[in-house]
Amino acid sequence: MKKWLLSGVAVLMLSPTTAYAQNATIDTVETSHKSAYNVMSSSKVTAWDTLIDEVAQQMNNFSTEIKVTYSGSMADFNKNIMLALEKAQKQATYASGHLENVAITSDSKGNVTFEVKYLTNQTQEATVQKKVDQVLKTIIKPSMTSFQKVKAVNDYIVSNATYGANTKASPHSAYALLMEGQAVCQGYALLAYKMLEQAGIETQYVVGYVNGGESHAWNMVKLDGKWYHLDTTWNDPLPNRIGASSYDYFLVTDAQLKKDHSWIASDYPVATSTAYNYMQNVHFAYQINNMLYFSNTADNDKLYKLDLATAKKTKVIDNRALYITGVGDNLYYSDYSNGGYLTKLNLKTLKTGVLVKQSVSDLMIRDNHLIYKVNAKEQKLKID
Known part of the structure; x- marks a missing residue:
């Protein structure tokens, strides 16, 4: 869910650890052992740890049908299958984060099938x-x-x-x-x-x-x-x-x-x-070598620089700068101390110059041009 989002689609949020192990049910049925879905899907195992590793590996491969034959102790069989799925999800974090549904079937001979549906x-x-x-x-x-x-x-x-x-x-x-x-x-x-x-x-x-x-x-x-x-x-x-x-x-x-x-x-x-609290209040950041130029939200969006090697913050100029970008020794930004005008700052001399006397936003550099928007309409200016 996004910050400030007031309404939107329902988010399917799936835990990679227990979301399905808690909600899945096991259908115990008598079935014949069918052919493998892929080269890994008809594995035979004698220990639960091996079964867990096998399921996790196949989930990492985004297999939709995982077949395993378990021939170890059958004590607490259904409970252990659920625990195995939970532990396999922990091992296959990325894949299990994409899980949509898991259905498990098993029989008295230890044949287990996981039918898995992913979001990908x-x-x-x-x-x-x-x-x-x-x-x-x-x-x-x-x-x-x-x-x-x-x-x-x-x-x-x-x-x-x-x-x-x-x-x-x-x-x-x-x-x-x-x-x-x-x-x-x-x-x-x-x-x-x-x-x-x-x-x-x-x-x-x-x-x-x-x-x-x-x-x-x-x-x-x-x-x-x-x-x-x-x-x-x-x-x-x-x-x-x-x-x-x-x-x-x-x-x-x-x-x-x-x-x-x-x-x-x-x-x-x-x-x-x-240790990294110095990264707080850093917005509209533009990096040159080890120096990060940014709008400091702790000081009314004034233009600052952050030395990433020393974590030291220093004010560059006493102007509110948003939408910061740059080329070489020059920064470009919307100067909110001056109507949001498109402004150029030379970092060596700290001299500024207004390039466009209109409120601008969404600055970026593309193909040797400065791209920006005025009233949501894209404009471009050739960089000297």
């Missing part, structure tokens, strides 16, 4: 994997710190996503966000999970509530042995505003997040470190 499919996930590989090669470098990797993933998602459900694919899927540029919180959090995990960041997919009880999903990440919350959905303002990414929900503590989020704390790690 194998073809879409192959596309997701290919795209994620391409994106990570672009935004992640071997020399990056864990902080820099998390920031790169956050920035990519926020910059390329719009919150909404007007998609051909399920808006709750990572595929919709990555390939159609739009999704709800579940899609944001699942894509973040996949990208962060592949980038080598230990992460968790979190389900909880916001806005007085609306289902919501976000992530937790582990940096230098400590856990933090990361909500990419709420770092992307609503309504969608180009260049309006924020870091108010970036590497925050339990205490900070509990101001407007709730979750079952015992299901997740504790997050108490305030």
Whole structure:
């Protein structure tokens, strides 16, 4: 669920740990053992741990029919099947976050079939994997710190996503966000999970509530042995505003997040470190090397800079700057101390100049042009 969203589609929020294990029922029937759905689906196992691993592996492959023959102890058979599904979901976090429904059938010979329906499919996930590989090669470098990797993933998602459900694919899927540029919180959090995990960041997919009880999903990440919350959905303002990414929900503590989020704390790690609190109040950020130029919401949106190496914040000019972008030594922004006029700032001389005497928004650089909007109509200006 998106911050400030007052109404919208019902969000299907699925826990990767217990959502189906708690609600699924087992039909015990006498069946013949049918042919495998794929190369993994007719496995024979003698221990529950092996069965769990097998189901998790096939869920990770987005198999829709998982067949396993269990030949171990039959004591508490049905109960153990439910527990096995719950534990398999914990192992297959990304896949189980996409689960829509699971039906289980079994017989007295230990033949178990899991009929699984996902919010995505194998073809879409192959596309997701290919795209994620391409994106990570672009935004992640071997020399990056864990902080820099998390920031790169956050920035990519926020910059390329719009919150909404007007998609051909399920808006709750990572595929919709990555390939159609739009999704709800579940899609944001699942894509973040996949990208962060592949980038080598230990992460968790979190389900909880916001806005007085609306289902919501976000992530937790582990940096230098400590856990933090990361909500990419709420770092992307609503309504969608180009260049309006924020870091108010970036590497925050339990205490900070509990101001407007709730979750079952015992299901997740504790997050108490305030090491990255300097990222608070940073909006419309534009980065040059290790310096982040931003609109400081703690000081009436004045233009500041943040040295990411030292965590020091310094005011650049005493003007309200929104929709910040830049090229080389020049920043471009909407000067809300001067009618929202399109303004250019030279970072070496700190001299400013008005380029357009109209209120502008949604600034970006494209093909050596400064793109902006006046009264929601796109305009462009060639950059000298």
